[in-house]
Amino acid sequence: MSRIVIQNLFNRTINSDVDDRKVIELIHENGIDWMHACGKKGRCTTCKIILVQGGENLLPMNDREMAFAAQGRLQPGERLACQAILLSGEILVKVAEINKFPHIEYSE
Numbered sequence: 287m288s289r290i291v292i293q294n295l296f297n298r299t300i301n302s303d304v305d306d307r308k309v310i311e312l313i314h315e316n317g318i319d320w321m322h323a324c325g326k327k328g329r330c331t332t333c334k335i336i337l338v339q340g341g342e343n344l345l346p347m348n349d350r351e352m353a354f355a356a357q358g359r360l361q362p363g364e365r366l367a368c369q370a371i372l373l374s375g376e377i378l379v380k381v382a383e384i385n386k387f388p389h390i391e392y393s394e
């Protein structure tokens with residue numbers, strides 16, 4: 287059982303009975319529009335999530351995320367939603383300011 291709570295989207299909550307899923311797949315399957323400019327291939331950072339809590343419930347960063355972190359394009363506490371795998375448990379995340387859509391209302 288896993289859960290994603292998107293803090294600045296009015297605490298929108300996604301529950302899943304299936305563990306070990308990519309964060310972005312869970313978000314998209316629940317009808318939430320989330321940027322993914324490179325097609326979820328780990329080649330941009332538009333899908334990034336800002337982790338508020340629960341980072342220990344994700345698999346550690348993979349090579350693509352590590353490369354962006356080394357370039358300073360992922361800050362500490364940021365992960366790529368298309369690469370990060372939610373093992374089980376809950377993560378509390380935020381949409382980055384730069385990746386907000388104009389047609390969606392965010393709560394902060």
Ligand code: FES
Pocket residue numbers: 321322323324325326327328329330331332333334366367368369
């Ligand atoms: S969609 Fe491009 S890195 Fe995730």
